[in-house]
Amino acid sequence: MSIVIRVEQLKKVYHLGKVKVEALRGISFQVEEGEFVSIMGPSGSGKSTLMHIIGCLDYPSEGKYFLTNHDVTKLDDNQLAIFRNKKIGFVFQQFNLLPRATNLRNVEIPLIYAGMPFRERQRQTLKALQDVGINHRAHHHPNEISGGEKQRVAIARALVNNPSIILADEPTGNLDSKTGLEIMKIFQNLNQKGNTIILVTHEPELAHYAGRIIHLRDGIINREEVLA
Amino acid sequence: MILQGLKIALESLWANKMRSFLSMLGIVIGVGAVIAIVSVGTGSTQQITARIANLGSNMITIYPRALRGQFGRLSSISSQQKFTLELSEHLEEFCPSVKQVIPLKQVNGRLISDDVNINSAIIGTRAEYTEINNYEIAQGVFINQEDDLERRQVIVLGHQLASDLFDNENPLGNLVRLNYDGRIFQFTVIGVMKEKGGSMAGNLDERAYVPLSVVMDRLTAQKYVDSLLAQAYSSDEANRAVQEIEYFMQKHLEDEKREQFRITSQDEILDTVSSVTNTMNMMLGGIAAISLLVGGIGIMNIMLVSVTERTREIGIRKALGAQNKNILFQFLMESLSLSSLGGVAGIGFGWVATYFLAQYGNWPFIISTISVIIAFSFALFIGIFFGLYPAMKAAKMNPVDALRYE
Ligand SMILES: Nc1ncnc2c1ncn2[C@@H]1O[C@H](COP(=O)(O)OP(=O)(O)OP(=O)(O)O)[C@@H](O)[C@H]1O
Ligand SMILES: [Mg+2]
Numbered sequence: 001m002s003i004v005i006r007v008e009q010l011k012k013v014y015h016l017g018k019v020k021v022e023a024l025r026g027i028s029f030q031v032e033e034g035e036f037v038s039i040m041g042p043s044g045s046g047k048s049t050l051m052h053i054i055g056c057l058d059y060p061s062e063g064k065y066f067l068t069n070h071d072v073t074k075l076d077d078n079q080l081a082i083f084r085n086k087k088i089g090f091v092f093q094q095f096n097l098l099p100r101a102t103n104l105r106n107v108e109i110p111l112i113y114a115g116m117p118f119r120e121r122q123r124q125t126l127k128a129l130q131d132v133g134i135n136h137r138a139h140h141h142p143n144e145i146s147g148g149e150k151q152r153v154a155i156a157r158a159l160v161n162n163p164s165i166i167l168a169d170e171p172t173g174n175l176d177s178k179t180g181l182e183i184m185k186i187f188q189n190l191n192q193k194g195n196t197i198i199l200v201t202h203e204p205e206l207a208h209y210a211g212r213i214i215h216l217r218d219g220i221i222n223r224e225e226v227l228a
Numbered sequence: 229m230i231l232q233g234l235k236i237a238l239e240s241l242w243a244n245k246m247r248s249f250l251s252m253l254g255i256v257i258g259v260g261a262v263i264a265i266v267s268v269g270t271g272s273t274q275q276i277t278a279r280i281a282n283l284g285s286n287m288i289t290i291y292p293r294a295l296r297g298q299f300g301r302l303s304s305i306s307s308q309q310k311f312t313l314e315l316s317e318h319l320e321e322f323c324p325s326v327k328q329v330i331p332l333k334q335v336n337g338r339l340i341s342d343d344v345n346i347n348s349a350i351i352g353t354r355a356e357y358t359e360i361n362n363y364e365i366a367q368g369v370f371i372n373q374e375d376d377l378e379r380r381q382v383i384v385l386g387h388q389l390a391s392d393l394f395d396n397e398n399p400l401g402n403l404v405r406l407n408y409d410g411r412i413f414q415f416t417v418i419g420v421m422k423e424k425g426g427s428m429a430g431n432l433d434e435r436a437y438v439p440l441s442v443v444m445d446r447l448t449a450q451k452y453v454d455s456l457l458a459q460a461y462s463s464d465e466a467n468r469a470v471q472e473i474e475y476f477m478q479k480h481l482e483d484e485k486r487e488q489f490r491i492t493s494q495d496e497i498l499d500t501v502s503s504v505t506n507t508m509n510m511m512l513g514g515i516a517a518i519s520l521l522v523g524g525i526g527i528m529n530i531m532l533v534s535v536t537e538r539t540r541e542i543g544i545r546k547a548l549g550a551q552n553k554n555i556l557f558q559f560l561m562e563s564l565s566l567s568s569l570g571g572v573a574g575i576g577f578g579w580v581a582t583y584f585l586a587q588y589g590n591w592p593f594i595i596s597t598i599s600v601i602i603a604f605s606f607a608l609f610i611g612i613f614f615g616l617y618p619a620m621k622a623a624k625m626n627p628v629d630a631l632r633y634e
Contacts, residue, residue, distance in 0.1 A: 057547060057627045078551050085549020096544045096631065100243050112232055113549040157548070 003069075004165050004196050005031040005054060010063035012049050012219075023049040025219035026063070031165070031198060036191040038207035039200045041216030047200045050216070051169045054198065055090050056083045068164050085113050089158030091168035095150040097142040097157075104129070104138040107157045114161060128160040129153070132186055148179035155186060159195065166190065168199040172206060184209045233554075237561035240534075241569075251530035252570035254523025255610070259574025259603040261516035264581040266599035268589070269509035271582070273502060275591035280498055284361045286460040288326075288470055288493045290319075290477065307488035309452045310481055313444075316456050318480065323458075323472035325465040330354045331453035333443045337408035339436065341393045348389060349435045350406065352443025352453075360459045363432075368400045368419030375418075376439040379446060383415035387423040388433035408447050466495050513599070517606065523570070524610035531563050531618035542622050543630030556623035563615025564608065571607035575600055 012024040023046045031037055041047050052058040053065060056072060065072045067087060075083065084090075097106045107128055111121040129135040134152040137145050142153065151171055158166050168187065172180030180203070188209050191197050199210060207213050213225040241248040292308040313331060320329045333352040338345050351357075355372050358365065366387065375382050383404060390399050399417045406413045415438065424432045444450060460469035470493050474486070481488050535542070542555055579595060586593040 052628050055547070057631070078553075081546065081549055081551040084547060090547050092631070096540070096547070098541055098544060100239065109545065110548045113545075113551070113554060161549075 002033050003030050004033050006066040008064040010060050013061045023219055033196055034194055036197045036210040038210035038213045040207050045216040046219040047216055048169055051167050055088050055167045056080045085110055087164040089163035089166040091154050091158045091171045093170040093173040095154050099142055102139050102141055103153045107160050110161045128156040132156045147175050151183050165196045170200050233557045233561040236558050237565050251526050252566055254526040255567050255570030255607050256574040256577055258520030258523045259571050259607050260577035261519055262513055262603040263578025263599050265512045265516050266596045267582040268585050270596045271586050271591040271594045273505040277498055282362055286463050286466045287360055288458040290456040291490045293488050293490050311452045322476050325460050325469035325472055327459045327461045328356055329456050329458045330356050332455050332457055333453040335447055337406045340405040344393055346392055351435055351437050352440040353437055354440055360457055364422045366420050366422040370419055371439050376441050379441045381415045382418045384419040384437040386421050386433040386435045390420040520606055524614040527563055527566055528614035531615055535618045535622045539630050539633040542625050543627050546627035552623040556619045559619035559622045560615050564611040567607045567611025571604045
């Protein structure tokens with residue numbers, strides 16, 4: 001098994017005027033290919049901050065981060081964008097779909113930035129929509145479908161470019177528990193097909209879909225729990 | 229990437245139709261105004277130059293200097309006295325580019341018919357006068373060579389003068405009396421000129437024309453004339469004709485400093501007029517260009533609003549792998565589309581405005597191509613220039629902050 005993610009002594013400090021906020025205070029862990037990892041922790045413990053750094057959306061203040069053996073901390077803005085495009089699939093709590101584009105167009109966006117030709121793009125987009133069972137809503141707009149369906153579209157968008165890892169930051173946070181469970185089933189299913197997943201959640205029963213739970217508190221790893 | 233950027237830009241403009249339209253308006257009006265002003269300027273200038281050309285064909289006028297000067301009257305009289313019929317013949321003979329020269333001598337007198345009397349300018353001239361001046365006869369005939377040789381007391385009336393003297397009556401064959409210098413002379417009306425309107429020398433329609441010999445020998449008994457009217461063979465030769473005349477006059481009058489005579493040509497007047505109108509056009513075009521600039525600021529304003537409003541979209545796109553240049557391009561395409569659509573609409577608007585103004589002002593409908601090209605390129609330039617800052621602002625956004633934006 002190859003290692004997809006390796007972080008060492010990751011720190012993130014925010015400067016608010018004269019006040020320093022230490023969101024992450026030295027985080028080290030690894031994620032292997034095909035793993036399903038949950039991250040739990042109280043509000044403000046640094047979960048989102050960690051996900052943003054792993055998702056190449058932000059730089060750490062200190063520490064090392066290797067994504068598929070590439071040193072991410074050495075990348076510039078453009079290379080970071082390319083990494084986000086090719087290696088990362090991000091699922092947000094607020095769905096973050098473009099309201100004016102159809103679901104199909106939303107899912108297509110990463111492939112457009114990857115420069116994929118039209119036909120191949122169309123095929124891959126439809127396949128991703130199919131994989132999460134939302135292809136019948138391809139030509140609707142996001143505001144015409146339910147929250148659970150929106151999150152499916154968002155997941156389709158996250159996996160459309162066959163990323164090395166799927167990151168989900170409280171993907172069920174805006175959904176009722178029944179729909180939340182359905183979304184978790186999708187992640188479980190994707191994991192069984194071989195996708196590597198890191199998922200942030202507040203709800204313990206959802207966290208147990210993963211093979212491992214990392215507990216954060218005050219910007220450090222409090223405890224790790226191996227389940228299966 | 230170009231097509232994709234254009235598509236995204238047009239989609240987002242379409243989504244905000246009203247706002248896009250309003251922000252385009254400044255460019256539409258600016259481009260339209262530049263085109264209309266320059267085109268109208270071109271059209272009306274053509275009208276003016278056509279009118280000047282209408283005043284005569286390749287006409288050159290030679291005056292003695294300070295003809296009616298109050299100072300140095302002696303010297304001016306002496307120079308005027310050199311303007312004789314012999315000088316006129318010499319000019320014709322010695323200047324090869326000059327087709328013909330006719331002398332003019334004007335007197336002011338009172339014309340009387342039955343119960344009407346009118347103060348009027350009486351021009352003593354010759355048969356060729358009509359040809360040189362592009363002046364046509366409406367009724368009857370103009371003075372001919374024999375009238376001049378035999379000093380016949382015949383008169384041709386200007387359009388206005390004829391109707392003032394004779395109302396609706398046919399003036400041809402009627403007698404008019406001329407009171408000049410306390411003496412009365414009788415003339416037979418042989419012709420009436422076509423309407424010509426005002427000129428720099430006053431209203432031509434209020435004048436009358438008699439044989440030159442009558443003015444010189446019968447009315448004034450002076451051996452000199454007021455001015456000489458020369459005609460060049462063609463407009464190409466007009467400049468050469470002027471030089472020849474100048475040279476001849478300098479030698480003939482022994483006047484190296486050209487103090488005793490003055491030459492005006494149509495070319496010279498045309499040059500002056502076109503330089504004045506060109507300056508006007510440039511100035512007005514410049515003012516219109518400022519409205520284009522204002523339109524550009526309007527676009528920048530809208531683009532800044534658009535960037536702020538779509539911060540989240542920018543964050544999402546960046547999270548999905550958009551590089552800074554993708555975002556920059558997307559917004560630049562948007563402002564460029566705005567300004568080029570506005571430019572196209574402005575061309576249409578300028579076209580229509582020019583058409584109606586030309587109808588109204590009765591000058592030829594001409595669209596100045598150069599103004600279209602310049603105004604449109606300027607609009608594009610403004611789209612890029614004023615779109616660049618908002619687009620750069622969008623491109624530089626931090627993805628995490630942009631995603632968090634509500
Ligand atoms: N851009 C920022 N500027 C300043 N402080 C920040 C910024 N982002 C996060 N923080 C701070 O860092 C800490 C960790 O925030 P983070 O969003 O990672 O928490 P979280 O675990 O995701 O919380 P939640 O469960 O509420 O989403 C918090 O104290 C937060 O106030
Ligand atoms: Mg969070």
